[in-house]
Amino acid sequence: MSLEQLKLSKPLVSTMSALGHLSAKEMQLKTMSRILGGQDIIAIGPEGSGKTTTYVLATLMRLKTGGGDAPRALILVPSKEKVLEVLEYFNQLNKNSTFNIVGIHADQSIDEQVEELTDGVDIVVAIPSRARAIYLKLGLNTNKIQMMVVDDAADMVKQGLQLPINELANSIQKCQHLVFTEVMHDRLDKMIADFMFMPTTIEVEELSETKVETYPQLIYQVPNFRTKLNLLNLLLKDTEVFDKVVVFVNTRLTAQTLSKDLFDGKAEDIFVYKPLFFDEAGFESLEAFKINEKARVLIVANENYDEASLTNIPFIIHFELPEDKMLYINRVIKKDEVDLVALNFITDLELPQLRKIEQAIGHKLEEAELPEDLKIEDVGKATKQKTKRAKELERQQAEEEAFREAAFQQKKESNAKTTNYSSGEKAKMNKLRNH
Known part of the structure; x- marks a missing residue:
């Protein structure tokens, strides 16, 4: 299928063609029009099915131009390597130099990353735990976010990143949510249930054309x-x-x-x-x-x-x-x-x-069907309650640590500010609105 069917801008079609992408993948054909129409999407597809390209193209199309003072798109990925990979996708496809795209991972100091964000940003690509830490330090403004993307969502669940993802999602008043994953299962469904609004689920299966002969x-x-x-x-x-x-x-x-x-x-x-x-x-x-x-x-x-x-x-x-x-x-x-x-x-x-x-x-x-006499172990109520308490304690400790560090950390003169430029309104630091 041709790229024109994706309803991309002419510059994006030209860039895709120059990179050797002469036809659209099934993932892009099935999701792009829905994403551009503003729907919440759960896109399920194997590695190599075009998930990353899909949301990078969609983000550039939805935002149209850059030059904003606060992020309008937040893209959450599971690792530093994925952050760098997504940034490279944007560098290849983004010919609009007005877009300011910032990558956030754990190998850079939080203060430096806050500085990057306060200088004005349109798109943030981040690992959830670091994005949450910066948000708690009032360095990540979520008031203007129009799109929130969760990529490799099943891997996020495996890493136990549900808490930061949900806190970030709940900090956004209203936006479009896009979840990309290789598989869908109960734990992932529970993670996204709180912030997805009547999502459309689209699944693509791309099996190898050559079938390998195996034992049963x-x-x-x-x-x-x-x-x-x-x-x-x-x-x-x-x-x-x-x-x-x-x-x-x-x-x-x-x-x-x-x-x-x-x-x-x-x-x-x-x-x-x-x-x-x-x-x-x-x-x-x-x-x-x-x-x-x-x-x-x-x-x-x-x-x-x-x-x-x-x-x-x-x-x-x-x-x-x-x-x-x-x-x-x-x-x-x-x-x-x-x-x-x-x-x-x-x-x-x-x-x-x-x-x-x-x-x-x-x-x-x-x-295979499970044997009838198999004992299915369940997580007991006590364990569930303990997990809930542990999450709440972790959240409280993170907040206390963030605010304590914000209040008492000795800053360099060049970094000492009395205004929160990330809010876009330069609110006084001592009168910041609650998230």
Whole structure:
């Protein structure tokens, strides 16, 4: 589809063409007109589907010109690397030199970043925690924001950034909200429910055109670690079916923990690959495990595992999906006619990794029904209350620290100000409005 269908300005179409983007991606075709129309959008798509380009183009189109005294667009991303990436996108696409775009991350002092913001800014690209800290120091004015973008939203939830995102969203009186993510799940839905107004959800799936031939794979989707443990205990009780199993986790510490938790640590046929402690029973190689008739389950940490042939292992279980998708893919690519099944236990937070795997192998993985007698662990009321209290305490401490630092920090003469230029109205510092 041509770029003209996106209803972009002629300079943006020309810039996109010069950069080699001669046609619009499905993500852009499905979302651009809605974004330009002012709708709240939840856009779901895999890596490489054009999410970043979409909101950069939309931001430039919505704001039209720069030269403002306070930000009109706030873009929240999960890391410094992503901040720099988004700034580079703006540099490539923004030929309107009047736009002032500022990146905010943790590797620069807050005072320097406040100075940048008070000099006048149109678009702010920031990690949520640092943006919130500057907001609490009265350095980030949210009164004129028209667009708030949350990118890589599922990663934000995984990092526990819900609190700063919600506080920033609630500080804005009224604006358009755009959420871009690789996956949608309950935890993410809870995070955005407070500030999204009747959003339109648009999903794009871009699987590889080349399907990779793999061994059979099944997904068990569960809510948390404890339920994963219950499921593994339940499956491994069937010693006839699961007579030789390799269980993959991400760290050696998790491997040790799992070996102690399975069957209350009383099973004599469960071992750890290269255990942490020299006096614990384990195996130094996969081949030694294969030929030992008394060994039924081997728990392997990805971080210290030298990839070896899984021949004669009928079941591999990914208790945790590896961060590197190629570790997983290399294990399940069909190399010969052997009986091997891969079972994968995943939570909401692992869905982005799963989507990357599916995108690479060119097909969706089949989801298995959970056993009827599986005990689903839930977060207890006490834990929920404790988490709520902890968040409230964290918020209060951050506010107190920010105001204390603002009141008592010794400033350089060049930085000592009696006005809050970020407000756009130069309100006296001792008479600032409450956010």
